[in-house]
Amino acid sequence: VVLSGRVKFPTGQEPFGIDFIDVEGSEGNLQVPQALATGSGVYGASLGVSVLKSLDPMVVFGSANYFRNFERDFGDIDENPGPQPGRVDVGDAFQFGAGLAFALNDRSSISMSYSQRVVGRSRVRLEGQDWQRIVGSQANVALVNLGATFSLGDQLSLVSTVGIGLTDDSPDMVVGLRLPYRF
Numbered sequence: 738v739v740l741s742g743r744v745k746f747p748t749g750q751e752p753f754g755i756d757f758i759d760v761e762g763s764e765g766n767l768q769v770p771q772a773l774a775t776g777s778g779v780y781g782a783s784l785g786v787s788v789l790k791s792l793d794p795m796v797v798f799g800s801a802n803y804f805r806n807f808e809r810d811f812g813d814i815d816e817n818p819g820p821q822p823g824r825v826d827v828g829d830a831f832q833f834g835a836g837l838a839f840a841l842n843d844r845s846s847i848s849m850s851y852s853q854r855v856v857g858r859s860r861v862r863l864e865g866q867d868w869q870r871i872v873g874s875q876a877n878v879a880l881v882n883l884g885a886t887f888s889l890g891d892q893l894s895l896v897s898t899v900g901i902g903l904t905d906d907s908p909d910m911v912v913g914l915r916l917p918y919r920f
Contacts, residue, residue, distance in 0.1 A: 739787040741802075744780075747809070751778025753825060754813030779827050781806045798850075799835040814861050822864045828857030828874060836882070844888040853879040879903040880911065892919045 752774035760767040785802035806827040815821035836850025859874040884898035893916060900911035 741785045743783045747778050749776030750774050753811045757816050779806050779809045794840040796838045802832045804830040824862045826860040828859045830854055830856040846886045848884045850882045876906040877904050878907045
């Protein structure tokens with residue numbers, strides 16, 4: 738059993754208060770953000786638990802995580818000209834997953850797993866007004882992952898994965914290739 742915790746700080750450019758500009762030649766019909774956000778702008782924390790059981794030559798595992806985003810005030814939360822101060826509540830999320838890995842021999846294994854993350858709807862409140870839900874801000878991301886691991890030496894492995902999206906909010910496919918090295 739492994740317990741985990743994480744704290745997230747609001748680094749990068751938050752998505753609030755970014756002005757929109759008209760695309761040249763669109764005659765006012767197309768606007769794009771003047772800059773792109775590189776963060777959520779809010780503090781966050783998560784707690785999780787993972788469980789692993791070896792049933793030689795198979796390993797079964799599961800996990801559950803809760804992600805909490807904390808409300809935060811911003812000087813401008815609207816794309817309209819001029820400052821629009823308010824408060825933002827980014828939706829919390831719950832994630833769970835389970836799977837199994839099967840050893841083919843002492844140097845290779847295959848695995849399959851399922852993971853799902855449900856993200857709650859975000860809300861904003863302009864100063865002096867009531868909370869408003871952000872339509873379309875909730876998400877349900879589910880993936881089936883298939884993978885293979887190969888030992889390339891005593892300290893180096895090759896881990897390959899393919900994830901297949903199961904919901905509209907999921908990416909259609911995720912391909913991963915890692916080379917973990919043990920010191």
